[in-house]
Amino acid sequence: MTRPLSDEQPSGNQGRKVAARNRAALIAAAREIYAEHGLDAPLSAIARRAGVGQGVLYRHFPDRAAIGTAVLEENVRQIEKVAAADASDIVRILGVLTWHVTESTAFLGILHAHGASSRSGALAYAAALSKRVEQAVRARMPGGHRLAGHPDDLMIAIAMVSGAATGPTREHREHRARRAWRLLGVEVGPVRPYEE
CATH class of the missing domain: 1.10.357 (Tetracycline Repressor; domain 2)
Known part of the structure; x- marks a missing residue:
């Protein structure tokens, strides 16, 4: 499984691809975390599961409702x-x-x-x-x-x-x-x- 990259560190002209991969990883991680711990699970757990920092999560999803x-x-x-x-x-x-x-x-x-x-x-x-x-x-x-x-x-x-x-x-x-x-x-x- 390819680990998502930080949005801040795109190589070459990969910025949009990296951002799209990170967004997809965050959605998949949120689905897993919600299934395991419910909708009140900490957003930091979602970021960790996706392999990105919380800043990347908040760049894509400003709040809990947005990721849900x-x-x-x-x-x-x-x-x-x-x-x-x-x-x-x-x-x-x-x-x-x-x-x-x-x-x-x-x-x-x-x-x-x-x-x-x-x-x-x-x-x-x-x-x-x-x-x-x-x-x-x-x-x-x-x-x-x-x-x-x-x-x-x-x-x-x-x-x-x-x-x-x-x-x-x-x-x-x-x-x-x-x-x-x-x-x-x-x-x-x-x-x-x-x-x-």
């Missing part, structure tokens, strides 16, 4: 990418979605926010992200699929699975998420991140 938003955006973007891929089917898409549910504590909140009141900007934002997930998954859902019946069935099922995906380790959360899908009678593909 970046994790959520990346999760949704991956689900949209897998749904848009030519070879994707609903089983594969649900596997990627389940990976994000079990890997990313921050992701769980948006899945439960569907239909939440839009009194605050954060809830409206969460509802918009939830809608993007729903649209991406629904676009690949075959007409006769178990979750295609009622318009609310898909997001209720995802909320139920994400609620079941609890536990001290990612493996435990994955086991519980797979059991929840089985209880709902829904087939899920390999639980892993989307790889192009």
